[in-house]
Each structure stands twice: as C-alpha cells, then as structure tokens.
Amino acid sequence: MNSAVIMKQVPDTEALIKLAPDGSGYVKEGVKFVMNPYDEFGVEEALKIKEAAGAGEVTIISLGSERAVEAIRTALAMGADKGVLLNAGEGSACALGLAKALAEELKAGDYKIIFCGKQAIDDDMAQVGPMVAELMGIPCVTVVTKVELSGNKAVCTREIEGGKEIVEVALPAVIACQKGLNEPRYASLPGIMKAKKKPLDQKDISLGDAKAVIVKWEAPPERPPGRIIEGDDAATKAAALVKALREEAKVI
Amino acid sequence: MAKEVLVFAEQRGGALRKVSFEMVTTGRKLADSMGGECCAVVVGDSVSGMAADLGKYGADKVFVVEDAKLKDYVPDLYAQAVAEVAKDAKVLIGGASAMGKDLLPRVAARLDTAMASDCVKLDMDGNSLMALRPVFAGKAFVTIKINGTPQVAAGRPKVFPAEENAKAGAVEKVSVSLGDAKAALKELKQEAGDRVDLTEADIIVSGGRGMKGPDEYKILEELADALGSTATVGASRAAVDAGWRPHSDQVGQTGKTVSPSLYIACGISGAIQHLAGMGSSKYIVAVNKDADAPIFSKADYGIVEDLFKLVPELTKEVKKLLAE
Numbered sequence: 001m002n003s004a005v006i007m008k009q010v011p012d013t014e015a016l017i018k019l020a021p022d023g024s025g026y027v028k029e030g031v032k033f034v035m036n037p038y039d040e041f042g043v044e045e046a047l048k049i050k051e052a053a054g055a056g057e058v059t060i061i062s063l064g065s066e067r068a069v070e071a072i073r074t075a076l077a078m079g080a081d082k083g084v085l086l087n088a089g090e091g092s093a094c095a096l097g098l099a100k101a102l103a104e105e106l107k108a109g110d111y112k113i114i115f116c117g118k119q120a121i122d123d124d125m126a127q128v129g130p131m132v133a134e135l136m137g138i139p140c141v142t143v144v145t146k147v148e149l150s151g152n153k154a155v156c157t158r159e160i161e162g163g164k165e166i167v168e169v170a171l172p173a174v175i176a177c178q179k180g181l182n183e184p185r186y187a188s189l190p191g192i193m194k195a196k197k198k199p200l201d202q203k204d205i206s207l208g209d210a211k212a213v214i215v216k217w218e219a220p221p222e223r224p225p226g227r228i229i230e231g232d233d234a235a236t237k238a239a240a241l242v243k244a245l246r247e248e249a250k251v252i
Numbered sequence: 253m254a255k256e257v258l259v260f261a262e263q264r265g266g267a268l269r270k271v272s273f274e275m276v277t278t279g280r281k282l283a284d285s286m287g288g289e290c291c292a293v294v295v296g297d298s299v300s301g302m303a304a305d306l307g308k309y310g311a312d313k314v315f316v317v318e319d320a321k322l323k324d325y326v327p328d329l330y331a332q333a334v335a336e337v338a339k340d341a342k343v344l345i346g347g348a349s350a351m352g353k354d355l356l357p358r359v360a361a362r363l364d365t366a367m368a369s370d371c372v373k374l375d376m377d378g379n380s381l382m383a384l385r386p387v388f389a390g391k392a393f394v395t396i397k398i399n400g401t402p403q404v405a406a407g408r409p410k411v412f413p414a415e416e417n418a419k420a421g422a423v424e425k426v427s428v429s430l431g432d433a434k435a436a437l438k439e440l441k442q443e444a445g446d447r448v449d450l451t452e453a454d455i456i457v458s459g460g461r462g463m464k465g466p467d468e469y470k471i472l473e474e475l476a477d478a479l480g481s482t483a484t485v486g487a488s489r490a491a492v493d494a495g496w497r498p499h500s501d502q503v504g505q506t507g508k509t510v511s512p513s514l515y516i517a518c519g520i521s522g523a524i525q526h527l528a529g530m531g532s533s534k535y536i537v538a539v540n541k542d543a544d545a546p547i548f549s550k551a552d553y554g555i556v557e558d559l560f561k562l563v564p565e566l567t568k569e570v571k572k573l574l575a576e
C-alpha cells in the first residue's frame with residue numbers, strides 16, 4: 001500500500017518574523033526553515049503503516065521553492081522512500097491554487113492514503129488538506145489524533161470542541177494530522193546518509209493567479225505594558241489581583 | 253433572490269453553537285454595508301426550529317437543508333448542501349470552529365473559490381470582503397482579498413460579538429438531492445466533566461512545568477471551579493508532553509489558539525510557541541516565581557510568587573468576591 005505525505009517547509013517555530021519594509025511579505029534571510037511540525041506526524045504515521053504492512057512506499061510531495069529540498073531530505077532521512085518537489089519558486093498562490101497543483105500530482109500516483117498536517121504553521125490556513133480531497137473527490141478527515149486501518153477503510157479519531165469524533169472513511173482518503181497522533185522519529189545518521197541517494201524528483205510548475213490575495217501585512221497590535229502586583233505575602237497579592245480583575249479589567 | 257451575505261450556521265446535536273450567532277451578527281453588518289440581505293443556512297435533521305433564533309441575530313432569511321442523512325456532521329454531504337445554497341451568494345462566512353475549518357475549505361474548493369480562515373476582523377470595501385487574520389500564530393497579521401465567488405471567510409470563535417438584532421427571519425426550505433456519504437460518524441465522545449472547551453472559554457487557568465506533576469492541577473481546577481462555568485483549565489506543551497494533561501488541553505502554536513477574556517498562566521515561562529496560542533487573550537495574568545520569566549513581558553498583571561502559595565489564596569479571594 002503506497003502512501004503520500006504532503007509536506008511544507010516553514011520557518012522554525014522559534015523564528016522572529018520581521019516584515020519586509022515594502023509590506024510585500026516577511027524577511028526570509030536569516031530565518032531557519034524546518035518541516036512543518038504537523039507534517040512530521042504525517043511522515044511518522046505513513047512510516048508506521050509501511051512498517052506494519054512490511055510493504056509499500058512512502059512518497060513525500062512538497063510544493064515550494066528550491067529550498068524545500070532540505071525538508072524533503074529530512075523526511076527521506078526519517079525513512080520515506082522518495083520525494084517530489086513541485087517547484088513554484090518563491091511566488092505565492094492561495095490555498096486553492098496550491099491544492100489544485102497538489103491534487104494533480106497526487107492523482108497521477110496510486111496512493112491509498114494521503115497525509116498532511118492539520119495546518120501549516122506559517123500561513124495557518126488549514127485549508128489544503130480538505131481542498132485537495134474535495135478536488136480529488138475523496139474523503140478527508142481533519143485534526144486527526146488516531147488512525148486505524150482495516151481493509152479498505154480507515155477509522156480516525158478527530159478533535160472537536162469538548163470531545164472527539166470517531167469517523168470511518170473509505171480509502172483513498174486525505175488525513176490531516178494533529179499533535180497526539182504519534183511521536184515523530186528523528187532522522188538517524190545512517191538515515192541521513194541513505195537519504196542522499198533516494199530519488200527526489202523536481203518539477204517546475206507555475207501556479208495560476210491566486211484567488212485570495214494578501215493586500216497588506218502588518219505587525220501584531222502592541223499590548224500595553226502590564227504591571228507587577230506587589231505585596232508582603234501571597235494572600236495580599238491574591239487580594240490585590242482579584243480587586244484589579246474586578247475593578248480595572250472587569251473580567252470577573 | 254440576491255444573497256449578499258450567507259452565513260453557515262453551525263449546529264451540533266440539535267443546538268446552534270454560539271459562534272453561529274457571532275457570525276450572523278457579523279454577516280448582518282457586512283450585508284448592511286452593502287445595502288443587501290443577510291441570509292443564513294442551517295443543515296441537519298429537524299433544524300427548521302432554529303431559524304427564529306438566527307433571525308433574532310439579524311438573518312433576513314434562513315435556508316434550511318433537512319435530511320435524516322444530515323443528522324450528524326457528514327463532511328461531504330454538508331459540503332454539497334452548503335455549496336448548493338452558497339453558489340449565488342457574494343460572501344459566505346462561518347465560524348473557524350472544528351466544523352467550520354473542516355467544511356468551508358471543501359465548499360470553497362467545490363465552488364472554485366478561495367477562502368480566508370481564522371479571521372479576527374471582517375469588513376466590506378465596496379463589494380470586496382477584507383479579511384484580517386493572524387499568520388505565524390499571531391507574529392504578523394495579513395489582510396486578504398478574495399477574487400472569487402462567493403468570497404469565503406471563517407471567523408475565529410469568541411472574537412466577533414453576538415448581538416441581538418430585531419429582524420424576524422423568514423424560513424425557506426431547500427431540498428438538495430444528496431448522494432451517499434464517503435465518511436460516516438461512528439461515535440461521538442464527549443470529554444468527561446462539564447467544563448467548556450478551551451476555544452470557547454471566557455476564563456482559562458493554565459499550568460505549565462511549574463505545576464510539578466498531574467495531581468497538583470487540582471488547585472487549578474479549584475480556581476476554575478470558583479471562577480464559574482465559563483472557566484476551564486489549560487496547559488503548556490511541557491505539561492502535556494510530561495503526560496500530566498491530555499493533548500487537547502495544550503495551548504500554543506502546536507496546541508489550541510484561545511481568545512478568552514482572562515488567561516491566568518501559572519508556572520509557565522512564556523516560550524514564543526506558548527505565547528502564540530494565548531497572545532490574543534484580552535487580559536493575561538502571569539504567576540511565576542522567576543521575576544525574569546518572559547511571560548511577564550506579555551502579562552497585564554504579573555505576580556512573582558510560588559504558585560502553590562498563590563493559587564489557593566486566589567481561589568479563596570475569588571470565592572469571597574463571588575459570594576458577595
């Protein structure tokens with residue numbers, strides 16, 4: 001059973017985001033890029049399924065610039081079999097544009113299950129997975145914390161407000177992963193050596209006009225400076241805080 | 253009939269969710285600025301009774317798609333139903349809830365249009381929807397304009413006000429011939445306890461590595477209990493990874509994004525990934541024994557103190573205040 005993981009390279013979670021002076025985006029120089037943390041769960045799950053079955057191939061499909069090769073190699077070092085980079089340069093499209101390009105690539109393969117992260121931690125859109133599924137005419141389960149395969153079906157647990165839904169879907173399906181699904185493995189040194197020899201196909205693509213366009217970037221609103229509540233002991237401080245929350249902030 | 257704005261009104265288990273009222277109120281404002289109609293669509297089994305409530309918040313007309321097949325949330329059938337009603341709308345909005353985030357991208361893809369998710373502000377500029385949304389977990393904000401029809405956006409729960417608006421909504425039943433579902437809900441598991449979900453809570457008492465262990469969370473539970481039914485308990489990733497709290501309690505970049513009116517961080521250092529998830533809280537209180545903890549730079553009120561001494565005192569004070 002072959003599976004695919006849609007993977008995006010994103011700035012590290014530690015990265016400080018500086019806006020470009022002309023308002024066109026953010027400054028990429030000096031930023032460390034990594035595999036989207038939610039996609040790591042997808043890679044891990046695909047590898048676990050392959051190991052349990054003792055057969056099948058895991059393909060990593062990334063859409064991005066040349067730089068994304070690094071992240072694909074990381075996934076190959078974790079144990080994936082081959083990578084495909086849809087090289088669209090630094091140009092940006094909207095989620096629909098990305099989903100169309102990814103769906104086209106995915107349709108060309110014979111994947112029983114397609115993993116992706118529940119969202120990319122740069123644009124935080126959470127749209128690509130469901131859009132790809134819709135465009136391919138296959139089911140999708142989002143925010144998944146558990147996957148159990150049985151024959152041609154997958155039973156997935158997904159997080160909803162105040163609870164969980166257990167959903168059964170027919171394969172092929174898109175599964176958008178949430179933290180809790182598994183513990184992604186690290187790339188081992190032998191894995192990193194092997195990854196260099198694994199196939200990585202680069203295809204230049206051009207994304208059509210974006211239907212969602214960013215017209216403005218701005219810094220987050222500044223929080224007004226806060227104050228430290230002083231007092232002789234915990235009881236005095238607690239009393240002063242409760243007073244402030246009631247009388248100034250009016251939140252209790 | 254023109255549908256300037258269509259609001260997807262989410263219901264679960266036969267009850268409308270609060271975010272639906274927030275989005276209908278928002279849709280009303282957007283429609284007014286265009287001088288047009290605000291409509292709502294509700295999908296489910298026996299849901300027409302909900303139309304009156306949606307009218308109260310400003311829907312001129314409520315489209316109802318009812319079918320026994322739609323009793324539970326079935327993504328593909330719901331997408332089919334909503335797309336059918338939304339295809340001639342100019343703007344389609346809904347909540348960026350678990351359901352909205354799952355459903356609306358599918359509807360957008362079906363209608364070959366784009367969407368902006370998790371928006372914190374929605375305005376019309378003429379006929380163009382201007383959607384303000386955080387990116388990089390709040391480290392920057394972007395305004396998005398959509399060149400497609402409808403222009404789709406999902407609003408973050410608890411950010412938009414829900415206001416009653418005295419317009420009585422008319423009901424129109426829409427019949428959609430539904431195919432077979434590709435996905436089926438097998439089971440719905442409610443979390444034990446009756447606390448509100450983090451994303452819907454008004455007050456969050458959160459604990460980090462400074463809590464020392466799972467049993468110590470009892471003092472945070474007691475504080476949350478004292479603060480009332482809109483309060484709940486959250487955690488940092490360090491606490492979740494240590495196995496002290498379930499993953500669903502995690503606040504942060506790889507946890508939940510929350511917007512309570514009050515966030516009380518106890519024994520949390522304030523790592524950038526944690527701040528990302530709670531930075532849009534209205535008021536932040538930090539309790540930490542280390543005066544140099546980065547959390548203090550984000551807090552409206554900071555208390556340098558051992559949390560094990562402070563939290564029980566805080567609970568006492570809150571109880572005293574609320575008993576008055």
Ligand SMILES: Cc1cc2nc3c(=O)[nH]c(=O)nc-3n(C[C@H](O)[C@H](O)[C@H](O)COP(=O)(O)OP(=O)(O)OC[C@H]3O[C@@H](n4cnc5c(N)ncnc54)[C@H](O)[C@@H]3O)c2cc1C
Pocket residue numbers: 013037459460461462463487488489490491502503504505506507508518519520521522523524525526529539540541542545557558559560
């Ligand atoms: C890819 C990635 C994603 C991440 N996502 C998230 C996320 O979503 N959410 C998240 O929270 N983190 C996330 N992190 C982890 C983050 O970097 C921090 O490690 C984590 O937030 C630290 O948790 P903490 O503040 O509870 O623990 P610590 O940083 O260890 O801080 C504990 C604090 O408790 C204080 N303390 C100890 N004892 C007491 C006491 N008795 N009284 C008062 N104060 C006390 C200490 O002074 C200290 O400041 C992520 C990291 C990575 C790499």
